[in-house]
Amino acid sequence: MLENFSFRTIVEYLPLFGQGFAATLWLSIVSFAGALAVGIILCAMNLQRSRLLQLPAKIYIDAIRATPLLAQLYFLYFGLPRLGVVLPELFVGILALALNSGAYIAEIIRAGILSISRGQVEAGIASGMTYSQRMRLVILPQAIRVTIPPLLGQAIVLVKDSALLSLISVAELTRAGQLLASDRFMPAEGFVTTAACYLVLYYGLKSLAAFSARWLGVRPIGSRT
Amino acid sequence: LDDITKRGELRVAVQTQGPPFSMVDAAGKRTGSSVELAELMAKEMGVKITFQDYDWDGLIPALLSGKADLLVADMTPTLARAMKVAFTKPFMHTGSAVFAKSDSKFGTMEACKAKGTKIAVLLGATGEKVAKETFPDAEIKSYKGGGPLLLDAVNNGQADCGVNDVSAVKGQQAAYPAGSFTIMPEVLSKEPLAFATRYDEPDLLIWMNLFLDQVALDGRLQKNLDYWVNSEDWKKDHQ
Amino acid sequence: MIEFRGVNKWFGALHVLKDITLSVEPREVVVVCGPSGSGKSTLIRCINGLETIKDGDLVVDGQRLGDRATNMTELRTEIGFVFQAFNLYPHKTALENVTLAPIHVRKIARAEAEASGREMLAKVGLADKFNAYPSELSGGQQQRVAIARCLCMRPKIMLFDEPTSALDPEMISEVLDVMVGVAEERMTMMVVTHEMGFARKVAQRVVFMDAGAVVETGTPEEFFSDPKTDRSRAFLSKILRH
Amino acid sequence: MIEFRGVNKWFGALHVLKDITLSVEPREVVVVCGPSGSGKSTLIRCINGLETIKDGDLVVDGQRLGDRATNMTELRTEIGFVFQAFNLYPHKTALENVTLAPIHVRKIARAEAEASGREMLAKVGLADKFNAYPSELSGGQQQRVAIARCLCMRPKIMLFDEPTSALDPEMISEVLDVMVGVAEERMTMMVVTHEMGFARKVAQRVVFMDAGAVVETGTPEEFFSDPKTDRSRAFLSKILRH
Amino acid sequence: MIWFQLQSLMGSYPLALRGLGMTIALSGISLVLGTILGFAFGVLRTSGSRLLDSAIGLWVDLIRGTPFLVQIFLIFFILPELGVELDAFTAGIIALTNLAACFICEIVAAGIRSVPTGQVEAALASGLSQWQRMRQVVLPQAMRVSLPPLVGQYVLLIKDSSVVSAIGLTDLTRVGWLVVQRVPNGLLVFAIVGIGYFAVCYPLILLARRLERRMSAAHGEVQL
Numbered sequence A: 001m002l003e004n005f006s007f008r009t010i011v012e013y014l015p016l017f018g019q020g021f022a023a024t025l026w027l028s029i030v031s032f033a034g035a036l037a038v039g040i041i042l043c044a045m046n047l048q049r050s051r052l053l054q055l056p057a058k059i060y061i062d063a064i065r066a067t068p069l070l071a072q073l074y075f076l077y078f079g080l081p082r083l084g085v086v087l088p089e090l091f092v093g094i095l096a097l098a099l100n101s102g103a104y105i106a107e108i109i110r111a112g113i114l115s116i117s118r119g120q121v122e123a124g125i126a127s128g129m130t131y132s133q134r135m136r137l138v139i140l141p142q143a144i145r146v147t148i149p150p151l152l153g154q155a156i157v158l159v160k161d162s163a164l165l166s167l168i169s170v171a172e173l174t175r176a177g178q179l180l181a182s183d184r185f186m187p188a189e190g191f192v193t194t195a196a197c198y199l200v201l202y203y204g205l206k207s208l209a210a211f212s213a214r215w216l217g218v219r220p221i222g223s224r225t
Numbered sequence B: 001l002d003d004i005t006k007r008g009e010l011r012v013a014v015q016t017q018g019p020p021f022s023m024v025d026a027a028g029k030r031t032g033s034s035v036e037l038a039e040l041m042a043k044e045m046g047v048k049i050t051f052q053d054y055d056w057d058g059l060i061p062a063l064l065s066g067k068a069d070l071l072v073a074d075m076t077p078t079l080a081r082a083m084k085v086a087f088t089k090p091f092m093h094t095g096s097a098v099f100a101k102s103d104s105k106f107g108t109m110e111a112c113k114a115k116g117t118k119i120a121v122l123l124g125a126t127g128e129k130v131a132k133e134t135f136p137d138a139e140i141k142s143y144k145g146g147g148p149l150l151l152d153a154v155n156n157g158q159a160d161c162g163v164n165d166v167s168a169v170k171g172q173q174a175a176y177p178a179g180s181f182t183i184m185p186e187v188l189s190k191e192p193l194a195f196a197t198r199y200d201e202p203d204l205l206i207w208m209n210l211f212l213d214q215v216a217l218d219g220r221l222q223k224n225l226d227y228w229v230n231s232e233d234w235k236k237d238h239q
Numbered sequence C, D: 001m002i003e004f005r006g007v008n009k010w011f012g013a014l015h016v017l018k019d020i021t022l023s024v025e026p027r028e029v030v031v032v033c034g035p036s037g038s039g040k041s042t043l044i045r046c047i048n049g050l051e052t053i054k055d056g057d058l059v060v061d062g063q064r065l066g067d068r069a070t071n072m073t074e075l076r077t078e079i080g081f082v083f084q085a086f087n088l089y090p091h092k093t094a095l096e097n098v099t100l101a102p103i104h105v106r107k108i109a110r111a112e113a114e115a116s117g118r119e120m121l122a123k124v125g126l127a128d129k130f131n132a133y134p135s136e137l138s139g140g141q142q143q144r145v146a147i148a149r150c151l152c153m154r155p156k157i158m159l160f161d162e163p164t165s166a167l168d169p170e171m172i173s174e175v176l177d178v179m180v181g182v183a184e185e186r187m188t189m190m191v192v193t194h195e196m197g198f199a200r201k202v203a204q205r206v207v208f209m210d211a212g213a214v215v216e217t218g219t220p221e222e223f224f225s226d227p228k229t230d231r232s233r234a235f236l237s238k239i240l241r242h
Numbered sequence E: 001m002i003w004f005q006l007q008s009l010m011g012s013y014p015l016a017l018r019g020l021g022m023t024i025a026l027s028g029i030s031l032v033l034g035t036i037l038g039f040a041f042g043v044l045r046t047s048g049s050r051l052l053d054s055a056i057g058l059w060v061d062l063i064r065g066t067p068f069l070v071q072i073f074l075i076f077f078i079l080p081e082l083g084v085e086l087d088a089f090t091a092g093i094i095a096l097t098n099l100a101a102c103f104i105c106e107i108v109a110a111g112i113r114s115v116p117t118g119q120v121e122a123a124l125a126s127g128l129s130q131w132q133r134m135r136q137v138v139l140p141q142a143m144r145v146s147l148p149p150l151v152g153q154y155v156l157l158i159k160d161s162s163v164v165s166a167i168g169l170t171d172l173t174r175v176g177w178l179v180v181q182r183v184p185n186g187l188l189v190f191a192i193v194g195i196g197y198f199a200v201c202y203p204l205i206l207l208a209r210r211l212e213r214r215m216s217a218a219h220g221e222v223q224l
């Protein structure tokens, strides 16, 4: 398969890959933003004392974590119309990604918040801050530093997961490779190019993570006792 | 071909796209029109047959890398594809048909040609190209995973109508209550279906062509197609 | 100002505060000492509601804790609490640490809060560290910021939980000096500490706790020169010997 | 036994040890003191190779550190090191902590190692804690296990880096008592500490460091009653005042 | 209609069991192998050799940064060109083991780095050799930190194993695809597939949570 590797065909398909790349990129960005929103809501519910709020969040997170994205995607894609909600594929795909990643992000944020030492919370309490003030002024600013690296890790997972959207006819990066494979019967060319594009996205996110770590690390937190 | 004889085994890559060509029946047994033809081939060669069941992504690499000797699927031999693999003579001709849900307003070709109609096709299949030409104003949605999912998409309203191989559509609508779908009489394109092997196995290609000629002459091919494709007889035995 | 009446507290099966009755007058400075695990921290943490009590009454600044009518958040603004581990906000500078609560809790204008924050930091000897982050400060400096942070709220009561025991020996005195300064302004103070020099200098009363109970109270002179109980004698001999 | 000759060390641009020349005789007990950041820890960490030196000679037990011929791992078995933070292995019981190195490094049979481990733990007053995990022990008890862990290797030299400064006041004396016991067996000891009572009682010599240099050495009596330099006077006044 | 489909689904349960069996066998074997390899690489990564560290780092990047499907294809279809002929099951095991090793290596390395330096210094000071330090002091402690994320990673890897259907292995997801040809109801079929994965993964998630809770409860670290 490799000895006849045709760069010429790849070049010919490059515009298609370009479109796919752009689609994957913006699709991932939108999904990730949605996932952040879902994650924050879930995490906020999960941190409440009231079991009434906590339990649904916990069940949701477990259900998402224990089942494959594919099943979730089809659940939405074929399930929503039965409830009379017919949405465009792209929308369903983004929704599925956001709902899926949101569960993981909720856990990441929760871990970040719980990593803030009890003493910080108590200092806030002792100076008369309300719950929301403590969250806003003391806990979240510190938790964000801890959560950004794992969040970017989750972003990497999300980008790769978005490949599954090709199953419900969303044109993205993986689709471009599949088209090359099925029009021209050149699977090696198709998949190698796809992989290269994903690798570019991966390194982009990774350097973003490194950059943010350095940027946040300007003022290393943690006292010198 | 010598390798196959020596090995005593014919390795066939199939894609399980759904009835009538290749499917897994309720008992978990692999069967279908193409599958039975391949079995016949092995019988004529006097070797065992093993099926390798890939999804679309793995099908072509399996043939190209030599994991499989030949490829049996309802595949259209386009010229672009023939640059990479060697197709046999067509074993049958089929065409793409348009179908829609019976109780919908998309009962005719004209209705489907309206702007913004959502048309479901199979990713990479000929139907995809044909649909683009026939319905320039429509929104084409390509699906992966086989014809039945097109029917499901239309049935669920994700798409208004679908375009796929006519025999596939006929075979696959069996899973629904009779009369769920309207299949339009127009055939959008006439296209052949063929098996494929590699160009570095010319002897196998010659043999396969000969095989197709033979079974066509002695009526075994027609019998197979009549059973699987042109009627719904198979449903009695395999549902 | 602070009054415990028959206060009990359990951690699970552990009875950490046993029938505490104790009252602290306005402008009084009380030092609490006792062996590790005797419940000193728990005692003063109850006062600003960091721990809740099981039974008995605890009245602080005229308000009974646990009452519906008592707004804990409001009451806490009247109470400064200094932790052993400083607990400065690591993501804020010294000045931001000091002005955070005045601005957001007391709703004082930023400029005004910063002016009084600077003044307070200067008072604890950190006029040159306004913009330093906690990680850039030594332990002693961090603890002084923590004290300034409390003072900026102009509380009626100051509580200290072993404020010097996480510090290097040479830094202890700089923090104690600041605390003596606060005591001399005659604020109500309750200090958990083993620094007996400090107790001698500023405390009106020493409270000795053991196993969750107040075993002995007295003036520093009485307590150090003539401890009444065996337990306090044993304790004093241990901490004063070396 | 330990000999520094013109030793220098840098951390990046920071010159932490400045031309140290110092020798410790066999069976001598030396106390090192000085302000925070003066390089005390770095000094004694060099002795067992936890830090490497840049130039100068450091000869320990007749072997020059940094030489090819010197087997550091072997040399370290002759040196016990007690940390400020105890550094017990949290996943092992007290007895396992104490027998780990004898069994794996000295290759002593388990039964024998355990017998001597039990004996050593009993000696530091922990006969009832063989099977306790570090998290179940108080700080003072943990530090005593740490000392026993070193003693079980029957080292020639014992190094202590502020062994009591992470401890509650009442626990300090129990650890110091054990250290006095070790000193009385006349082992070569180098102790970084601010516990002047201990220095007075057992040290032959006190070394005062400041800003990376040895500023003054002398007997405890000389040093405490009549410090020679301004810097040592200022330091002593700070730590002895409260 | 649903009844009709459910009935014809019932007939496929032997196929479904086979798929479940394949998923379990595949992920079981690869997770064991991947754990062993991942531990080895994690230890090497923190061994202090820059060369090893960056070599392993590059490998991790390549594996994490490319779709798993491509990795499987490389192993199954491209390796034969270099003379390494594998059957689909072995290729699937190798690909999944490689993926598992990559993620586990990172988890283990993070666990090792989380062990306080004081622990290493204490071991160093008592003369333990490098291997003894690792074996007796560092790994047991790193293990406790790594265990919950490790089990969490297992869950992700089990789900990733579905990609092997591309090289013709009939795992649980693949069974879903096959059945949906006959019973064209994506919702129903993949809901059942989802339940299958849930049955395998949920116990692991519970286990991870238990480990996590136990770890934070018995926070056996020295209290300062």
Ligand SMILES: Nc1ncnc2c1ncn2[C@@H]1O[C@H](COP(=O)(O)OP(=O)(O)OP(=O)(O)O)[C@@H](O)[C@H]1O
Residues within 6 Å of the ligand: C011, C014, C016, C034, C035, C036, C037, C038, C039, C040, C041, C042, C043, D168
């Ligand atoms: N949150 C808690 N949950 C359970 N037990 C606790 C908790 N906090 C403290 N304890 C236990 O309550 C007892 C009293 O603790 P407290 O911290 O009040 O003692 P202390 O006198 O301040 O000791 P120290 O001098 O060590 O600070 C101790 O036995 C301690 O282990």
Ligand SMILES: Nc1ncnc2c1ncn2[C@@H]1O[C@H](COP(=O)(O)OP(=O)(O)OP(=O)(O)O)[C@@H](O)[C@H]1O
Residues within 6 Å of the ligand: C168, D011, D012, D014, D016, D034, D035, D036, D037, D038, D039, D040, D041, D042, D043
């Ligand atoms: N690993 C390191 N890297 C860089 N600088 C260091 C390192 N270890 C110590 N230092 C610096 O070297 C100087 C001396 O440190 P050292 O720990 O030896 O002081 P010390 O006298 O033991 O202080 P303390 O009483 O606080 O323990 C300090 O300024 C410290 O910040």
Ligand SMILES: [Mg+2]
Residues within 6 Å of the ligand: C040, C041, C042, C161, C162
């Ligand atoms: Mg306390």
Ligand SMILES: [Mg+2]
Residues within 6 Å of the ligand: D040, D041, D042, D161, D162
């Ligand atoms: Mg030190």
